[in-house]
Every structure is written in C-alpha cells, then in structure tokens.
Amino acid sequence: MNLFDYTGNKKIELVTAKGRAIDNYQVFEFSAYERNKFKDYTSVRFPNTIFKCSPSPEYNCHGMSFASRRTNIDKSNDIRIILNDDCYEKIDEKQTMIGDIVLYVSEGDGDIMHSGTIVFAEHKSGDLSHIKVISKWGKYREAIHPVNETDYNKLSSYRLEYYRLTHTHYEV
C-alpha cells in the first residue's frame, strides 16, 4: 500500500446520547515487530507510570474515554459535542473523584490533545501527583499515571479540565 492507495479511514457508527454523529476512524494494525520495538518506550521517562495492554492503533485516548476502546476520535469539536450531549459537567480539580474525566487542552489552539479517566484522587494542595488517571497514549499502550506525568504535560502551555457525567437530561 502507498499513501495514495488509501481511500479513506474506516469508520464505525458512533453517536452521542442525543444522537449526533461523531467522526471517528480505525487505522491499520502494527506488525508484531513494531509492537515489540516500542515495548520499553516509556519505562525510564515515566517512573511512576504503570503500562498495560499491547500498543494498538485501533483506539486512542478519546476512543477509550468516550467510545469504549473501539475507535479513534481526534477532533476537539467532537469531544466538546460529546461533553455537551452526554451531559458532562465541568468540575474543579478539588472536586474530582474516581470515574471523572480529565482533558489536556492546548492553550494555543484549544486542541484537546489527550484525555483520561481518574482512578485515584487524593486532594493535597498544589500536588497533582495525587490524582491518578488511566488513559491511552495515542497508538501506544494504556497507562495508569499521575495526571501530571505524561508527554502531553510537556507542551509549553496547556491546561487541565475536569468533567463529571451528570445525566441531567434523564432527570424528571
């Protein structure tokens, strides 16, 4: 296959709770050789991170956070649509609990470059290492990591946004 042979990204049917379509794509598989090659990619640079599962291009962080690990979602507008239609509510860092969502947002262009689900939250003043997250790092592996220990924290300017599913549209 060359770049011109590729006729378009494979998609699955994916909609929000309110029925709006969400753009997504599934990409080609890595070879076993490449899976092994990236086995130890991060173990040195991220000492407090535990990696699980094999590298996989089939889903990314947003596909893990919002689409049950079935596909890739990569448009920030689509993430905002999901947050709105599925009734997520923005919360403060101090309010975070297990199951809440964290977004890593680039200050420059508003790109939601990463997302994850909180698996541990102990609130100590100014110390983000006590919030732990499970997330998928692009085509790499799933990781359980302190919220501030990723490559996504290394952009010069970014912010963390926290969200909780409220289901307010189901209230009577």
Added chain:
Amino acid sequence: MKYSLNLEELKNIYLISNTAPFLIEKFKNDISLQYLRDAESISDLIDEFKAISKAEINSMEDVVYAYALYIAILLKRDDKVLEEFLKNEGNIKFEWFPEIKNIYFEKLRPTTISYIPLSPKVSNKNSHNNIRATSNDSEFQEIDIVC
C-alpha cells in the same frame, strides 16, 4: 530515505499523538525537522515527498518520514508552490494528512498582505483636519500630522 531526521524521536511523538494538531506542534519543535525545513529547498522536499508517497509503506518509520516531510514542506509557507503541490498531494486520505492540510489553510498559511494605493491629500495647515501631537517629554518632538 534521502534525508536524515531524528526518526526515533519523531516515531515516539507519532506513537503517542492522539490528534493532528499535537503531532504538528511537536514535529514543528523537532530540531532535525527544523533543520530540514531550513536547509533544503521546497522543490527538493516536494520531489522527495512525491517519490515516497508512491512507494510502498512497510513500517511506522515510513509513515513518520512522510509526515515529517509533509509538515516541513507546509512550514516553508510558500503559498504559490504549495498551491500547486496540494492540488495532487493534497488528495492523500491517509489518517491525518487531510487534517494537516486543513490546519495549513486555517493556521499555518501566511496572511495575505494587500497594498492599497492611497493618494496623498494636502490640506490647509489651519483646517480642522490638522491633528497636532505634542508631548512634554523631551524625547518627543512636536509633530504635525496632516490628514
């Protein structure tokens, strides 16, 4: 691969990228890609990209090399050459190529500068259009702006 790039680092970036803007941002800051952009002519980069885009993709390294060249070419910001280049290569539908092209048009493309010819207008110095700017600061001299 004709050009030398820090492919190990670029592969690491590609591997963990969730979105095209993140990939562009990180690639833009890579020193080997910046060197490539500055050292090579846009026509040489385009020739190389055309060659590899028709070649078989066998590994992630091939994909990363293609992205690196594509981004280096767009960062040249040569609007006229790029218009021609994107007529054909802009049709690549693989993964983030369409979005990188869109980002080029929305954010990377140089802003068009239009020169609007203005005829000088001379007016009476005592007319109401005469704006006088003054300052007590000795660094500034009293000037007359005649509209």
